[in-house]
Amino acid sequence: MHRLRSLLISLAAGTSIVACDPGEPDGPAPYDSRYQSLASQSTILRGATVLTGTGDRIDNADVVMQDGKIVAVGSALDATGMTAVDASDMWVTPGVIDVHSHLGAYPSPGVSAHSDGNEATDPNTAEVWAEHSVWPQDPGFVAALAGGVTTLQVLPGSANLFGGRGVTLKNVPGRSVMDMKFPGAPYGLKMACGENPKRVYGGKGQSPSTRMGNVAGYRSAWIEAADYNKKLANAEKGQGEAPKRDLKLETLAGVLNGEILVHNHCYRADEMAVMFEIAKEFGYKITAFHHAVEAYKIADLLRENDTCGAIWADWYGFKMEAFDGIRENAAILDRAEACTVMHSDSEMGIQRLNQESAKVIGAAARVGIDIPPERAVRWFTANAAKALGIADVVGTLEPGKMADVTVWDGNPFSVYTKAQKVYIDGALVYDRSDESGNPVTDFSLGTAAQHGGAQ
C-alpha cells in the first residue's frame, strides 16, 4: 500500500520517481513531463525598461539569462561571451502566464470532432484529466506565444461540479502533451459553481438542477473523498483493507491532502462565499476563483482566505451570473491586496492579457485610481504563477528562476505594443523579427498562419 501512496503523490506532484518496470533504467513515470527546453545561449538583454513581476520597475536595465535561468537584473552587467540583444527601446517582463485556457482541449478549428473540454456525462468527473484531451497541433498555442505567453494551465470545462484535472504546460509545442507539461507543477482540480452544472444536469432531469443541488453535490463528494483518504491511511497503519484504486477519489483526495490545487469557476459573490464555507467544512483550500465576475464585492474575503481572483477585464451580460461584471473588478481586488490574476478562458484573449489589463488600468484611472505598469504586470506573471503553485520557479525576473521572458517593443499596456521575442527556459522560442525559427503547428501548414495569420 505504501507504494501506491507514493505513486499517487508523485503523480499529483508531477515528479519523476517510481513506477518503472523492475530492471529498466529509471525514466519518467507514466504521464509525467517529458518537456525538454530548446537549445539556449547565454543572453543579455541590454538597456530595457524592466518590469520584474515583483512590483518593481527598473529603467535602462540589463537582464542576463544563462543555462535556462535568470542570472541577474541590473545596470551595466558583465556580458562577456554572451549573445547581446539591444533592448534599449524595449520593455522586458516575465513570460505571460494564463491560468485559464482550453487550448488543445477546445482547439481551433472548433469543430465538434475537436470538442474535448467537457466530459458532460456526470456532475462529478474528477477522474478525467484535461491533458488527455490536449491536441498539441492547436494553432492557438503559437498565437498565444506571439502574445508573449510562456506558461498556461489547460482546464476542463465547467459543465460539471467537478470537471477533472487541469494541467500546466510550457508553451513549446511538442508531439504529445507530455512534451509540454511544466516539470513539477501541481495538478489543478476544476470545479464549477452556478448556472452551468445546474443547467446541464437539470436539463437532463437529474441532480443538480439548482444551486442548492450544486452544493449538496460538492459536499457529498468531499465526504466520499475524506472516507477514501481515511481508509488509505488506516490500511497504511495495517488497519483494514486498502480501498480499490479510484481515479475520481484519487483526485479529490489529492485536494484534501493539499497536493492538487482547486480552481473554482464561480461568478457570483454570494456563491463564492458559500464555497469558502464548504472548503472550511472539509479542510481544503480554494487556490483561485476563476471568472469571479463579482469578486469586487468580496475582495476582503479573497484576501483573508489567500484565494486568487482570476478574472476577465470586461466580460459581462452573456449570462445572468455575469450581469454585474464591471471593468474595475481587478482594480478593486488589487487595491484590497487580494491576489489578482488576469485570465483569458479564450483563444483570443490569451493573445493579449497585457491589453486586458490595460482596460482595467483605464477604467481605474477614470475613478482616480492609478495602477502603474509594474503593479499591473503581476496580474499575468507573478500572481498567475502563485495561482498555479509554481511561484517558486517562475513568474518573476528574480535570479534563479526559469528564464521565461517576454520582450515587448514598447509599454506592454499600449495597444500598439507587440511581443518581439519570447524566451522559455532561456531559449528563444519566438522572434517577430525573424520568423524562420518560429513554431508552426502541423494544422497551420499551408495556411495564412504560416505568414502572419497567428502573428
Next chain:
Amino acid sequence: MNFALRFFVTSLVFIGVAAAQTTAITGATVHTVGPQGSIENATIIIEGGRIAAVGTNVSIPSDARRVDASNKVITPGLFSPLGQIGLSEVNAVEGTNDATQRGNDFAAAFDIADAYNPRSIVIAISRIDGITRAGITPHASGPDAEGYTSHVLSGLGSVVHLGDSPEWFVKRGAIVVANLGETGSSVAGGSRAAAVQILRAALDDALDYRQNKAAYERGDWRDYSFSAADLDALLGVLDGSAALLFNVDRASDISVVLGIAGEYNIRAIIAGGSEAWMVADHLAAAAVPVILDGINNLPGNFDRINARLDSASLLINAGVTVAFGASAQTHNARLLTQSAGIAVANGLTWDQALKAITLAPAEIYGVDSMVGTIEVGKDADLVIWSADPLELTSYPDQVYIQGAAISMESRQTLLRDRYLQTGSDAPPAFRN
C-alpha cells in the same frame, strides 16, 4: 425626494438644456476624420444638435456654454456596425433576446426594429465608452430542438443612435441580412450551395414581383416561394435603397457574393470577412465594403482557415472600405477601439483605423451625410477622450450625441461606485 431620484431629475433637465443651448468646446486636438483632418487647439461650436463650426479661427457666440477640453482629444462618435445592441439584454436569458427568428413565417421581412429597447442597459454601457451609433441586425441560427431554423435571408437591419432623443432610428431597414457559408449551409439544409440557390430564387422572385406587382395583387399572377412582405423587403435591395449584408468568411463564398452583386446590380456588404484579404482586389473593383472581425486571427472553423491579424491593412491598402465590428460583441461593442488599435499595430495608419470605426461604417450604411465626421452641418456626435482614443488606458470624459452631453452613468458605474465606497460599514444595499 431621495438622492438618486433628485440626481436623475437634475440630469434630465441638464440634458434638455444642453441639447437646446449653443455649446463651444475649446482647446482639444480634434480629429475630424473629414476634409479638415486633425486640428490642434480647435474650437467646436454646436448649435441645434449639429456642428456649426470647427477650426482654430472660430468666434464663440456670447451665449454659448463653454467646455474646456484643453489637453483632450476629440473624435467623431464611434459607430458599431453590427450586433444586437438593444435587442439582447442577457445572452443566456431567452426572453431578453429578440434578434433571432426561426420558422417559416418570415425571411427578408423579419424586422427587428420593433423589438428595439432604447432603455437597454447595454446602451448606457456602450455609449459612455464612445459609441453613438449602431447597426442592429437579426441573427441567424441553425435548427433548434424542433428543427426550426432561421432563413437564409434572416431579416432587416437598422441604424440607431444611442442618444436620448426619442427618434431612435436613424435609418430603418437599412439592410437585409443574408447568410452564406457554414451558417447558410446550416439553415439551408446542409450545403452552402443550397443557401445560394435559395437566395437567387428570392431575388428572381423579387425581380418578377417588381415587374408584375399589380397583377400579383389582383391575384392574376403566379405564386412565389416568398410572401409579399418578404418580396417587398427585397425590392429595397433591388432598387438600392437597402444593402444586402452577407455574413460570410470564406474567400470562395465572397467571390460568389461578388458575382451575385454584379448580376443583380445590388449593393453588397461583407460581414465577417476573415478571408476577404484573399480577394481584396475584386472587392475593391466592385466597391463592396467589409465589416471586419479584425481581432479574430485563428481558424475557428474551416471558413476562416486563412484568417490573419493584418487583414484590415491588406484590404484598406487594396482600396476596400473597411469597418470594424463583430456580431458577437453586442455587450462589448465598446471594443471597437481595441480592434482599431490592434490594426494599427499590424500595418494600418492611425487615421485609417479611426476612420474604420467612425466614417467607414457611416458610409457603409449610407448615413455619412449625417454622421461619421466632425463637419459643419453634421449631427454633433462627439467624444472627448482623456488621451489617444485607441489606447485601452484612455477613456471618454464626455460623450455628445446629437449635440447633447449624455449622462456618463451606467449600471456598471453605479455598481462600481457602490463597491468603491470603503468608508462605510453599512452593507452594500444601504450604500445609496
